[in-house]
Amino acid sequence: MTEAARGWLALQQDLGGDEVILDRPMVATPAASGWRKGAPPIPGPGMVITLPQLAFGGEPAWESLETVAAAIAECRRCPLCEGRTKTVPGEGNPSARLMLVGEGPGENEDLSGRPFVGRAGELLDKILALIEAPRETVFIANVVKCRPPKNRAPLPDEREACRPYLRRQIELVKPKVLLALGSTAAEALLGVKKPLIELRNRVHRWDGIPLIITYHPAALLRNPNWKRPAWDDVRIARQLIDSDS
Numbered sequence: 001m002t003e004a005a006r007g008w009l010a011l012q013q014d015l016g017g018d019e020v021i022l023d024r025p026m027v028a029t030p031a032a033s034g035w036r037k038g039a040p041p042i043p044g045p046g047m048v049i050t051l052p053q054l055a056f057g058g059e060p061a062w063e064s065l066e067t068v069a070a071a072i073a074e075c076r077r078c079p080l081c082e083g084r085t086k087t088v089p090g091e092g093n094p095s096a097r098l099m100l101v102g103e104g105p106g107e108n109e110d111l112s113g114r115p116f117v118g119r120a121g122e123l124l125d126k127i128l129a130l131i132e133a134p135r136e137t138v139f140i141a142n143v144v145k146c147r148p149p150k151n152r153a154p155l156p157d158e159r160e161a162c163r164p165y166l167r168r169q170i171e172l173v174k175p176k177v178l179l180a181l182g183s184t185a186a187e188a189l190l191g192v193k194k195p196l197i198e199l200r201n202r203v204h205r206w207d208g209i210p211l212i213i214t215y216h217p218a219a220l221l222r223n224p225n226w227k228r229p230a231w232d233d234v235r236i237a238r239q240l241i242d243s244d245s
């Protein structure tokens with residue numbers, strides 16, 4: 001049994017699954033729509049959504065991820081600053097080929113100042129290991145950098161206030177592929193509100209960068225039935241990373 005297969009079985013155990021899934025995705029993928037390794041990802045009809053640019057109004061053009069983080073640490077652009085313990089600017093490889101975007105800090109993240117710690121973070125690490133993209137090779141950021149009260153989803157005004165930071169982080173990292181985790185991240189990057197099931201399993205684009213949307217790890221912990229579609233989604237991301245485009 002390969003390392004990847006062993007990891008996948010362990011992941012299914014963690015998710016409470018009682019089935020073994022090692023076959024190929026049952027849903028449309030870039031490969032199914034004519035994409036092959038070595039060729040640019042060409043999604044099928046209706047699979048590409050051209051995304052609006054994120055607004056970037058009047059802020060300085062932060063020159064590095066460190067200066068973005070420093071600006072976040074001082075930020076009081078929205079009410080979320082009132083309840084934060086630490087800001088969570090994001091972290092990872094500044095030249096990552098894969099950049100993940102989550103929703104916002106939870107309790108553990110607020111206390112530690114790091115994204116995706118706790119059970120959801122452990123699950124994310126396992127998912128990343130399965131596509132041979134361990135945490136130290138990727139960059140992880142959130143839509144908002146301060147914890148919303150009681151872990152509620154960030155409000156539209158809060159997302160809008162925080163938008164310049166995420167935009168600049170993506171511009172600086174210049175990832176080959178973006179992976180949005182959950183509907184809040186999807187909505188923030190796409191600029192449209194749709195059920196996640198309608199957005200996953202296809203290649204979108206953010207400012208020309210391929211963007212895959214899948215379930216948030218916390219949602220996978222609550223709903224093990226989503227593990228298979230999430231696995232399909234991250235494999236699409238892996239295919240895009242490996243493509244020559």
Ligand code: SF4
Binds near residue numbers: 076087145158
């Ligand atoms: S959530 Fe973003 S915009 Fe709001 S205070 Fe924190 S860093 Fe600033």
